[in-house]
Amino acid sequence: MAFQKQEERKGLSLPGLIDIVFLLLIFSLVTFSVSSVNVGSDEGRARAVDYQLPEARIRETLEMEEVLQTLLILVEYQNTEDVNGPRIVYTLWPSVKDSLTFSEAKNNAIRDSSFAQFPSNFLELSDYAFTNSSACLLIERAIRDYKNLFFYEPRNTNSVELRAVKETEFRIVNFIMEQCSSYGDTIPRILLHTLSDKGVENAF
Amino acid sequence: MPFNQKKRPKEQVELISFFDIFFILFVFFLVTSFVVRMPLQERILYIPTPENTLGRAQIVVQFIDEANVFWLDEEVSSLVTEIEENYGYLSDTRLRDRIFDELFNQNVLTLEELDKKLSELRLRANQNPDLEYFLLIRCPNEISYFRVLDVITAISETSFRNIKYGCVGGTFDEIRQCRRIYTVVEIDADGNRRKNIRIDF
Incomplete structure (x- = not known):
């Protein structure tokens, strides 16, 4: 056993x-x-659309204020699930009397009809037709009015902000830059909203 | 007389268990480190608005499409001079086409190659604080603007901030169909004669 x-x-x-x-x-x-x-x-x-902002993985970025500091041009998709769909532009104005957050300013823009849609074929349009589209006219008017109200003389700090979804065509961004540059040194820079690592503050 | 202390056997770490735990933790941290990314925040990057003056740049990056760029820098001057010397008998238009074809064959880069070029430029700028570079980015209407942003971010972080940049709209065909592309002799800030390339649109 x-x-x-x-x-x-x-x-x-x-x-x-x-x-x-x-x-x-x-x-x-x-x-x-x-x-x-x-x-x-x-x-x-x-800001759920944050994920559609372009990434800029550098430290040389500025911290974004919760409260709107200057004119902000917002370019979004009409339908967030269709990146090839029409683009909508909003012009968000800061408040002189009290502080306005991004979403409050966007609600104001919707209330005041300060938004417009780019034509779906805007890339094929001639320069004349493009610059005379309702979206471009809205941008042009907003920059001109804001400049007349707040930018009296050339200063490095004068700027316009742009918050555009990642796939925004360069034609739109270029139009905004050209509008700013048409005022010479009065608007010497635009501030682009990006997704970045938390960086070191710079005195630009 | 003090009592003798009771002698206890000295406890030792068991080597095999120690390695077991060590390797499990090592693998765990290795895996999670791939998953965890630094948080991204919405932040602001400043871009100078273009000046309405005659453009002058050491480097021109022209986007052709989403995957290719046309790169022009000072090295191009010698190539253009060589073609001008060898084919000077051609008419202006044919000479322009000849120059352009040569440039096109040698200076179209993929985005990976562009990254490499920009890294080299950054390195050069870091090693030569006295030199200042101006890089002009030209982008056609249909390209997404984040491509331009990628180039800007690649050259932004130099130790001496001696790479300046600007971006304007423009197509590759505008360069191809320019009125004239040629070299001019100019005197630089140090009094040296330099051959620079000039494009008349």
Whole structure:
């Protein structure tokens, strides 16, 4: 008769297992919340299209103020799921009396009809037809009026902001730059909204 | 007389378990480090508006389409001079076409090659703080503007901020159909004679 070796079966140590599971859980939880884009605040939620902004992975960027500081030209898709669809432009004005956030200013623009759609064939249009489209006229008027109201003399700090979805055609961006440059040194720069790593502040 | 302390056997870390734990943690952190990315924030990048003056640049980057660019820098001058010397008997239009064909064959880059060129430029700018570069980016209407932004970000972070840039609209065909492309001799800031390339639109 063969001898039977009685061995005690080894089980998992429950407290040890729970320790490890909790450690891994907490680590994953922390790293996940760090890696996600900031959508916690109302403002963040209003900017769900953030993900469609171009990335500029450099440190030389400026921190974006929650409150609108200057005229902001916003270019978005009419339908966020159709990147080839028509583009809509909004002109967002800051408030002189009180502070306006991005979403409040956008609501104001919608209320005041300060928005227009680029023609779907705007790339095929002649320069004349393009610059006379309702969207271009809206941009031109907004920059001119804002300049007349707030930019009395050439200054490095005079600027117009542009927040445009990543696939925005250069024709639109170029038109905005040309409008600013038509005032010479009065509007020497435009500020582009991008997605960047948190960088070092610069005194541009 | 003090009591003798009870001698306990010294506890040692079990080497095999230690390696087990070490490797599990190592693999775990390795995997998560690929998943975790630094958070991106909405931030602002400034771009100078173009000046309405005669353009002058050491480097011209002309976007042809979403995947290719045409690169012109000072090295081009010697090539143009050589063609001018060898084919000076041709009419202006044919000479222009000849120059353009040569330039086209040698200076069209893919985006990867462009990245490499820009890295070299950045390195040169970092090694020569006294030199100032101006890079002009020309982009056709239909190209997405983030392509231009990619070029700007590639040259922005130099130690001495000696690469300036500007961007304007313009097509490759405008360069191809320019009135004239030729070299001119100019005196630079140090009093040296230099051959520069000039494009008349």
